[in-house]
Amino acid sequence: xxxxxxxxxxxxxxxxxxxxxxxxxxxxxxxxxxxxxxxxxxxxxxxxxxxxxxxxxxxxxxxxxxxxxxxxxxxxxxxxxxxxxxxxxxxxxxxxxxxxxxxxxxxxxxxxxxxxxxxxxxxxxxxxxxxxxxxxxxxxxxxxxxxxxxxxxxxxxxxxxxxxxxxxxxxxxxxxxxxxxxxxxxxxxxxxxxxxxxxxxxxxxxxxxxxxxxxxxxxxxxxxxxxxxxxxxxxxxxxxxxxxxxxxxxxxxxxxxxxxxxxxxxxxxxxxxxxxxxxxxxxxxxxxxxxxxxxxxxxxxxxxxxxxxxxxxxxxxxxxxxxxxxxxxxxxxxxxxxxxxxxxxxxxxxxxxxxxxxxxxxxxxxxxxxxxxxxxxxxxxxxxxxxxxxxxxxxxxxxxxxxxxxxxxxxxxxxxxxxxx
Numbered sequence: 001x002x003x004x005x006x007x008x009x010x011x012x013x014x015x016x017x018x019x020x021x022x023x024x025x026x027x028x029x030x031x032x033x034x035x036x037x038x039x040x041x042x043x044x045x046x047x048x049x050x051x052x053x054x055x056x057x058x059x060x061x062x063x064x065x066x067x068x069x070x071x072x073x074x075x076x077x078x079x080x081x082x083x084x085x086x087x088x089x090x091x092x093x094x095x096x097x098x099x100x101x102x103x104x105x106x107x108x109x110x111x112x113x114x115x116x117x118x119x120x121x122x123x124x125x126x127x128x129x130x131x132x133x134x135x136x137x138x139x140x141x142x143x144x145x146x147x148x149x150x151x152x153x154x155x156x157x158x159x160x161x162x163x164x165x166x167x168x169x170x171x172x173x174x175x176x177x178x179x180x181x182x183x184x185x186x187x188x189x190x191x192x193x194x195x196x197x198x199x200x201x202x203x204x205x206x207x208x209x210x211x212x213x214x215x216x217x218x219x220x221x222x223x224x225x226x227x228x229x230x231x232x233x234x235x236x237x238x239x240x241x242x243x244x245x246x247x248x249x250x251x252x253x254x255x256x257x258x259x260x261x262x263x264x265x266x267x268x269x270x271x272x273x274x275x276x277x278x279x280x281x282x283x284x285x286x287x288x289x290x291x292x293x294x295x296x297x298x299x300x301x302x303x304x305x306x307x308x309x310x311x312x313x314x315x316x317x318x319x320x321x322x323x324x325x326x327x328x329x330x331x332x333x334x335x336x337x338x339x340x341x342x343x344x345x346x347x348x349x350x351x352x353x354x355x356x357x358x359x360x361x362x363x364x365x366x367x368x369x370x371x372x373x374x375x376x377x378x379x380x381x382x383x384x385x386x387x388x389x390x391x392x393x394x395x396x397x398x399x400x401x402x403x404x405x406x407x408x409x410x411x412x413x414x415x416x417x418x419x420x421x
Contacts, residue, residue, distance in 0.1 A: 044371045044419065047401075047412035050097045052078050052104050056409035058402045060118025062335040062389035063246060063293070066400055066411075069128035071393055072099060073149070074400060076411050077118050078106070083384045086113060088191045094121060094134055096149055097411070107152050110136040112161065112177070115384050116186045120144075120162055125169035135161040135177075137191065142177055160210045160217045161189075166251035171275065173245040173254060174208040174217070183241050183261055186383035201227045201240045207256060209275065220277030226258045229271070230282055238262035248297045251275075253317065255283075255292065255300060270302060272317050281318050293337045301325065301345070303333050312336065312345075329368045334360070335389050339396040344421060346399060348388040351376045357388050359401060363421055371414060374405040 051057045055078040059066045066075040078093035092113045095106040112135045113119040124131035124146050133146045138157050146156040162172040179196050181188025196202045203224035210217045223240045238260040245256045259268045270284040287306035295301055298317045303310060310333045312325040334347035345362040359371040380386040386404040400413050
């Protein structure tokens with residue numbers, strides 16, 4: 001009866017208005033409670049805002065640091081004000097902020113971008129104060145470029161887009177961004193039609209390796225071979241794809257998600273591989289793996305949904321060893337990463353009933369520290385959602401994240417030095 005009344009209520013108001021009213025009611029309830037029992041400061045540390053007028057400023061995913069090696073600059077993208085799925089002609093401005101002045105310096109534009117992962121903009125290991133690499137149309141196809149942020153000179157062009165590069169700038173990993181966008185909107189690109197549509201498990205698509213020295217590309221893992229690896233019944237007549245490629249710190253192995261869609265439901269599992277696509281290790285074959293971070297060359301932390309709810313698992317590559325991190329405290333899905341020395345675990349949450357996302361630190365003393373709560377306007381959901389996607393600087397002192405709590409996407413930085421963690 002309650003569900004029927006809820007559906008009637010949504011039909012009468014419309015889904016967006018019903019969501020706004022629900023959020024407003026919950027926030028009013030919280031305000032009343034805080035007035036009676038005392039308000040809680042929304043920030044443990046006041047964040048510094050980086051934004052450009054007449055645009056939405058963001059960095060994208062959480063698995064790369066936007067901070068330069070000398071901590072003088074923060075990489076960012078400036079997107080259109082309209083919060084909708086990008087069109088092929090929509091451009092983002094690629095650039096960087098000076099941390100001390102807050103000035104934004106544009107260096108180029110690209111039409112190969114998405115709201116969740118941007119254009120995979122990242123510092124290039126050869127010079128992480130001046131060189132960046134990001135995806136861009138090259139010869140009317142998806143490609144990538146290496147560019148100097150000071151001179152704006154493009155020194156290298158590749159005929160393949162990058163998803164991940166190793167720490168030495170020798171190898172890159174790539175995937176089919178058109179197939180990814182079709183099967184997981186918000187994570188791929190819309191510029192080129194997916195020529196694999198209709199092929200549930202193409203053998204000529206999957207994980208690609210790109211030499212950043214020669215430009216040579218090679219398919220190292222086909223989707224058909226992944227579907228044959230300890231298959232699930234749900235893989236039959238399902239559409240397969242890959243996402244979330246990440247090298248370990250030394251670059252001798254990488255991880256990726258093998259995903260498939262069956263009868264409208266998405267499944268996922270985590271696999272590790274050597275550089276040649278061999279020595280595969282299926283690290284998760286139960287539950288639904290969601291997010292990830294390497295802790296060391298042989299240790300991976302993942303968030304996973306299982307019968308107990310959401311857990312943070314620390315896995316050991318090429319073994320069955322696993323332990324639960326923060327049991328009873330870390331019980332909501334987030335985007336985790338370890339501080340550079342590996343002591344602190346940074347993560348966030350999705351919007352709660354008050355439409356607030358939490359920014360969290362987990363300490364070795366099993367203490368969960370709330371760094372802040374950030375309201376998410378109702379229009380930022382689905383493909384155009386604005387996750388915090390928190391990231392460390394290279395010293396472990398500063399944390400950068402995206403947020404729309406002031407009405408539009410902006411980049412924020414907090415200094416945790418005085419928190420005595």
